[in-house]
Amino acid sequence: MVKRFNPDKRRRPKVDDYFGDWKWREALAESMVPIVGKLFRNEVRILMYGRSLVNCSAIEIMKLHRFVREVEGNELSELETYPLLEQIAKMKLLPCEIDIGEIVVYLLDNPKVNPEEYIENLLSDNLRTKRSYPLRPKDVVLYGFGRIGRILTRILINDTGAGTKWRLRAIVVRESTSPDDLIKRAGLLRNDSVHGPFPGTIRVNKQNNALIVNGNEISVIYANDPRKVDYKKYGIKKATILDNTGAWRDEDGLKQHVKNPSVERVIVTAPGKGKVKNIVYGVNDDKASPDDKMLAAASCTTNAIVPVLKVIDENYTIQSGHIETVHAYTNDQNLIDNYHPSDRRGRSAALNLVITDTGAAKAVSQILPEMKGKLTANAIRVPTPNVSLAIMNLNVKKSVSVEELNKCFREVAFHSKLKTTIDYSNAIDAVSSDFYSNEFAVVFDSQATISNFNSVTIYCWYDNEYGYSKQVVRLLKKVLGINLIRYPKQ
Numbered sequence: 001m002v003k004r005f006n007p008d009k010r011r012r013p014k015v016d017d018y019f020g021d022w023k024w025r026e027a028l029a030e031s032m033v034p035i036v037g038k039l040f041r042n043e044v045r046i047l048m049y050g051r052s053l054v055n056c057s058a059i060e061i062m063k064l065h066r067f068v069r070e071v072e073g074n075e076l077s078e079l080e081t082y083p084l085l086e087q088i089a090k091m092k093l094l095p096c097e098i099d100i101g102e103i104v105v106y107l108l109d110n111p112k113v114n115p116e117e118y119i120e121n122l123l124s125d126n127l128r129t130k131r132s133y134p135l136r137p138k139d140v141v142l143y144g145f146g147r148i149g150r151i152l153t154r155i156l157i158n159d160t161g162a163g164t165k166w167r168l169r170a171i172v173v174r175e176s177t178s179p180d181d182l183i184k185r186a187g188l189l190r191n192d193s194v195h196g197p198f199p200g201t202i203r204v205n206k207q208n209n210a211l212i213v214n215g216n217e218i219s220v221i222y223a224n225d226p227r228k229v230d231y232k233k234y235g236i237k238k239a240t241i242l243d244n245t246g247a248w249r250d251e252d253g254l255k256q257h258v259k260n261p262s263v264e265r266v267i268v269t270a271p272g273k274g275k276v277k278n279i280v281y282g283v284n285d286d287k288a289s290p291d292d293k294m295l296a297a298a299s300c301t302t303n304a305i306v307p308v309l310k311v312i313d314e315n316y317t318i319q320s321g322h323i324e325t326v327h328a329y330t331n332d333q334n335l336i337d338n339y340h341p342s343d344r345r346g347r348s349a350a351l352n353l354v355i356t357d358t359g360a361a362k363a364v365s366q367i368l369p370e371m372k373g374k375l376t377a378n379a380i381r382v383p384t385p386n387v388s389l390a391i392m393n394l395n396v397k398k399s400v401s402v403e404e405l406n407k408c409f410r411e412v413a414f415h416s417k418l419k420t421t422i423d424y425s426n427a428i429d430a431v432s433s434d435f436y437s438n439e440f441a442v443v444f445d446s447q448a449t450i451s452n453f454n455s456v457t458i459y460c461w462y463d464n465e466y467g468y469s470k471q472v473v474r475l476l477k478k479v480l481g482i483n484l485i486r487y488p489k490q
Contacts (some may be wrong), residue, residue: 024079025077025079026062028078029058029059029062030058032058032078032082035089036054037055038089039088040054040161041161041162042095043094043095043096043165044093044098045097045161046085046098047098047100047486048064048099048100049067049068049102050414050419051064051067055158061078064101065077065078065081068101070426071101071414076105081100081101084100084103084104084119085100087116088123094126094127095164095484096484097484097485098123099486102488103118106488122487122488123487126485137164138165138166138240138480139166139167139237139238139240140167140168140240140242140476141169141239141241142170142171142172143172143241143242143244143266144172144245145173145185145188146245146331147331148244148269148472150189151465151466152242152244152469153171154198154199155473157213157214158199159473160214160216163216165480168216169219169234169236170218170219170234170236171185171211171218171221172221172223172226173185173220173223174222175222175223176222182211182220185211185220186204189202189211190202194386194436195386195436195437195466196437201213201214221234225256226256226260227260231260231262231263237262238262240264240266240476240480241257241266242266242472243266243267244268244270246270249271249276250273250274250275250276251274254266254294255294258293258294264293265293265294265479266293267295267472268295268296268297269297269469269472270296271298271302272294272296272298276295277292277294277296278296279295279297279298280306280367280441281297281441281471281475281478282307282417282418282441282471283306283368283421285474285475285478288478290481292479295475295479298367299360299363299468300462300468301327301358301360301363301388302360302363302364303468303471304388304390304460304462304467305325305364305392305442307418307421307441308392308422308442308458308460309368310368311409312394312396313370315398315408316396316456318371318374318394318396319395321376321394321395322375322378322392323360323390323391324380324391324393325377325379325388325389325390326391327380327382327389327464328384328385328387329354329382329383329384330349330381332345333349333381334346335348335350342356343356344356345381349381350383351383353380353381354380355379355380356378356380357379358377358379359377361375364377386432386436386464386465387432387435387461387463388432388462389460389461389462390442390459391457391458391459392457393456393457394456394457394458395454396454396455398454399453400454400456401451402449402450405449409446413444420440420474421441422440422441422442423444424446425443425446425461427447430445432461435463436463436466437466438463439470440467441468441471442462442467443460443461443462445459445460445461
């Protein structure tokens with residue numbers, strides 16, 4: 001049984017000078033920025049209840065301290081976390097993740113525990129004794145540079161750290177006759193209408209046909225056939241390909257990548273077909289192995305609904321149900337009415353709600369076989385560019401109240417192994433744009449939960465671009481064997 005935080009233990013005297021208190025804590029947050037950065041360059045990532053402090057401004061760090069009230073009933077103060085961070089910075093640690101929020105709350109709940117001794121004991125198995133990571137980082141190549149490809153680039157670059165785990169070495173795109181092709185692709189990466197400007201610097205190296213992104217030299221390779229790409233020319237070895245084109249999803253198609261002598265494996269950012277394993281990180285990633293040559297990261301919708309369905313089925317047993325996805329329009333739709341091979345999708349995406357089909361129910365049963373035959377699904381494409389909503393109407397064996405269901409998901413989101421996959425929202429005024437660039441596969445909206453004894457309806461948001469791409473990167477880390485130990489351990 002996990003001991004829960006008691007906010008009464010941490011009731012502080014009323015602040016007489018709110019502005020003075022703010023400036024004091026702001027100064028500490030500003031001092032935390034370079035410490036967090038230095039640790040990250042040594043492959044030590046600092047978290048606040050799962051949220052990364054890396055590349056955060058002082059104000060963002062303060063907001064993350066405030067966020068803790070959503071988890072534990074009371075916010076944290078920088079006065080409480082800064083001494084801990086200072087101690088960690090003095091330790092010679094191997095690559096890992098350290099959640100200072102969870103550690104500080106534990107120490108506050110256990111005032112008799114000596115903080116310095118506790119930290120030493122907690123991290124004792126991770127003190128640096130020798131170099132434990134490969135001398136050469138593992139090569140990653142993006143095949144395709146559309147919406148998902150560019151977001152994957154942002155995430156991979158942001159997570160590069162000291163550059164000892166992986167390097168994004170190349171991007172493969174279709175052959176082009178435009179003399180400004182490289183400049184235009186750099187522009188699309190630099191400025192994004194949904195996710196905002198790129199957090200860093202981008203340079204165009206025409207001589208080497210490369211983009212220099214936050215110091216990472218990324219070759220831009222033009223090719224129409226995966227089998228004809230000469231990766232050796234660019235010094236690329238044993239590469240993992242992230243194919244985000246959607247052009248090949250079955251074994252025969254993806255073999256075109258792995259037949260290349262410089263390629264070790266391929267992960268497709270779409271539902272796999274045939275014998276290609278569909279993996280939803282956090283649910284069935286135990287089925288993904290470094291020996292797998294071809295894997296699929298399933299769809300954004302599958303990544304959103306499967307973890308939620310797993311939680312409900314394990315706790316209340318799903319007997320039947322229907323899933324309706326209210327999905328942002330995608331690039332395969334028409335901006336204005338025009339011919340489309342699919343029914344209805346030819347009508348203007350910007351002007352209409354478009355009813356369409358989805359393979360979500362079938363995909364769920366592939367990953368959760370116990371769901372086979374229990375679910376139906378449909379989709380509505382709506383005139384928004386990003387963030388989708390899954391509405392799940394489920395009949396469960398065990399009667400459950402709104403309060404109980406919300407409590408269950410709150411616990412899962414903040415204190416279970418799914419806390420990197422499922423997020424929890426208690427906002428009374430949440431709308432889709434609030435979840436732009438949300439890094440979780442799905443966000444449980446507690447304010448929208450409906451229950452009528454054995455019939456429940458839940459609403460779950462998901463950033464179908466960024467949240468999904470984070471799931472792809474989590475799968476990538478898994479197969480590359482570079483998942484970091486997280487402290488405190490579960």
